[in-house]
Amino acid sequence: xxxxxxxxxxxxxxxxxxxxxxxxxxxxxxxxxxxxxxxxxxxxxxxxxxxxxxxxxxxxxxxxxxxxxxxxxxxxxxxxxxxxxxxxxxxxxxxxxxxxxxxxxxxxxxxxxxxxxxxxxxxxxxxxxxxxxxxxxxxxxxxxxxxxxxxxxxxxxxxxxxxxxxxxxxxxxxxxxxxxxxxxxxxxxxxxxxxxxxxxxxxxx
Numbered sequence: 283x284x285x286x287x288x289x290x291x292x293x294x295x296x297x298x299x300x301x302x303x304x305x306x307x308x309x310x311x312x313x314x315x316x317x318x319x320x321x322x323x324x325x326x327x328x329x330x331x332x333x334x335x336x337x338x339x340x341x342x343x344x345x346x347x348x349x350x351x352x353x354x355x356x357x358x359x360x361x362x363x364x365x366x367x368x369x370x371x372x373x374x375x376x377x378x379x380x381x382x383x384x385x386x387x388x389x390x391x392x393x394x395x396x397x398x399x400x401x402x403x404x405x406x407x408x409x410x411x412x413x414x415x416x417x418x419x420x421x422x423x424x425x426x427x428x429x430x431x432x433x434x435x436x437x438x439x440x441x442x443x444x445x446x447x448x449x450x451x452x453x454x455x456x457x458x459x460x461x462x463x464x465x466x467x468x469x470x471x472x473x474x475x476x477x478x479x480x481x482x483x484x485x486x487x
Contacts, residue, residue, distance in 0.1 A: 288381040295430040348375035395481040401453040405465040
């Protein structure tokens with residue numbers, strides 16, 4: 283899959299769910315505005331409701347990168363339709379930008395659902411142990427970094443309603459809903475997105 287060309291990065295510890303911020307950026311994109319124009323307007327009107335210019339710029343760069351991976355049809359769905367679609371597309375944007383969350387989805391989330399097993403807190407640590415065995419970069423990450431990465435993974439999959447907490451150490455795993463229009467489009471044009479509705483492995487060229 284093309285996404286595996288991405289490098290391992292711990293950068294997503296700074297990511298927020300950012301569904302509302304993505305909407306702001308997409309609205310400006312739909313008006314044909316350039317990246318700098320969008321940033322200037324966000325800063326002038328404080329549309330992200332952050333205090334410092336540095337914070338706004340940092341958040342904007344992350345949000346813009348995620349918004350940019352959505353194609354034209356996805357952008358329309360994000361702006362015009364259901365809460366389910368927005369959540370699915372927000373998660374999709376995250377997985378398209380960061381390799382670790384993508385691989386966790388493909389290797390752990392889907393596996394757990396296919397085998398009808400709960401997702402345990404320990405599964406997150408086993409996943410990173412496995413990555414450390416094949417990546418020197420991951421093996422050099424500090425334990426505190428791993429904890430922050432796990433918190434981010436939990437946040438995103440819970441916000442998307444793909445995992446639901448049962449107790450302190452256990453989650454259920456379920457496919458997520460999206461509108462029939464987006465589901466039909468994704469099945470033909472974005473199989474990773476479509477896979478959210480069935481939790482089966484897909485091949486995406």
